Amino acid sequence: ADRGKAGNKSRGDGSREREWGECSNGCAETVASRTSENLVFPAWHWAPGWRREQRSGPAKLYSCPGRVNVVPLALQGKGHSKQILVLGLDGAGKTSILHSLAINHVKRSVAPTEGFNAICIYTEESQMDFLEIGGSESLRSYWKMYLPKVLLLVYVVDSADHARLPMAKQLLHQLIQNNSTLPVVVLANKQDLKGAYCITDIHDALALSDIGDERKMFLIGTHVAEDGSEISSGMKDAKELIGQLVLETQ
Numbered sequence: 001a002d003r004g005k006a007g008n009k010s011r012g013d014g015s016r017e018r019e020w021g022e023c024s025n026g027c028a029e030t031v032a033s034r035t036s037e038n039l040v041f042p043a044w045h046w047a048p049g050w051r052r053e054q055r056s057g058p059a060k061l062y063s064c065p066g067r068v069n070v071v072p073l074a075l076q077g078k079g080h081s082k083q084i085l086v087l088g089l090d091g092a093g094k095t096s097i098l099h100s101l102a103i104n105h106v107k108r109s110v111a112p113t114e115g116f117n118a119i120c121i122y123t124e125e126s127q128m129d130f131l132e133i134g135g136s137e138s139l140r141s142y143w144k145m146y147l148p149k150v151l152l153l154v155y156v157v158d159s160a161d162h163a164r165l166p167m168a169k170q171l172l173h174q175l176i177q178n179n180s181t182l183p184v185v186v187l188a189n190k191q192d193l194k195g196a197y198c199i200t201d202i203h204d205a206l207a208l209s210d211i212g213d214e215r216k217m218f219l220i221g222t223h224v225a226e227d228g229s230e231i232s233s234g235m236k237d238a239k240e241l242i243g244q245l246v247l248e249t250q
C-alpha cells in the first residue's frame with residue numbers, strides 16, 4: 001500500500017532520518033540513499049507529487065534495483081526527450097560513473113545492475129536524465145529498445161578488459177548502425193588499472209573511426225578509483241561535454 005511513497009522518516013523524537021522513498025514500479029526494496037547536491041530520481045519512476053516535492057528542496061540520490069521490464073511502459077509517456085542512455089558490458093563501470101558524476105565524488109558501485117538504473121543530474125545549465133541498462137548478457141537484448149527515444153548514447157568500456165573489447169566493439173557497432181546521427185560519447189573507463197589500454201588503443205580496438213563520420217563522437221578516458229575522492233578531470237570533462245550535447249541536441 002505504501003508503494004511509491006517518499007519523504008522524510010520521522011524518528012519520533014522530532015528529528016528526521018535520511019530521505020527515503022519506495023519505488024512506484026513495484027520493486028521489492030525500499031529505495032533510500034545518500035544526499036547529494038544536485039540529483040533526484042526521475043519523476044516517471046515515482047508516484048505523483050514526488051518530483052515537485054523534491055525539486056523544491058535539496059535534491060537526493062536514489063537508485064532503484066528495478067526490473068527492466070517495467071521501464072518500457074514508464075518510458076512510453078511523453079516528454080522524456082532529454083534522456084541519455086548509458087550502455088556497455090557488465091562490469092564496465094556504468095553505475096559507478098553515474099553515481100560519481102551525480103555527487104562529484106567517487107562512489108563505486110558494489111552490485112551489478114540487474115535491471116535499470118535511472119538518475120537525473122541537474123547542472124546550472126541543463127538537466128540530464130540518465131538511464132543505464134545493465135550490461136549482463138540477459139539484459140543486452142533490451143538495449144536497442146531505448147535508442148530511438150534518446151538524445152545521446154554514453155557507451156562505457158573497461159579499458160583493461162582486453163578479452164572482451166572485441167565484443168564491446170561489436171555490440172556498439174550493431175547498436176548504432178541504423179542511426180547515423182545519434183551522438184555517442186565513449187568512456188574508456190578504468191584508466192587507473194595497470195594494463196588498461198590508453199585512449200588511442202581503445203579508439204582502434206573499438207574501430208571508432210568507422211562510426212564517427214556523420215555523427216558527433218567523443219572518446220574520453222575516465223576512472224573511478226578511490227571512493228570519496230574528487231572525480232577525475234576526465235569525469236569532469238565528460239559531465240561538461242554531456243551537458244553541452246544535451247543543450248545542443250534538444
Ligand SMILES: Nc1nc2c(ncn2[C@@H]2O[C@H](COP(=O)(O)OP(=O)(O)OP(=O)(O)O)[C@@H](O)[C@H]2O)c(=O)[nH]1
Nearest residue numbers: 090091092093094095096108112113135190223224
Ligand atoms: N579500478 C577501477 N574499478 C572500477 C572502475 N569503475 C568501476 N569499477 C569497479 O568495477 C566493478 C563494476 O562496476 P559497475 O559500476 O557496477 O559496472 P556496471 O557497468 O554498472 O556493470 P553492470 O551494472 O553489471 O552492467 C565494481 O566493482 C566497481 O567498483 C574504475 O574506473 N577503476
Ligand SMILES: [Mg+2]
Nearest residue numbers: 094095112113
Ligand atoms: Mg550497473
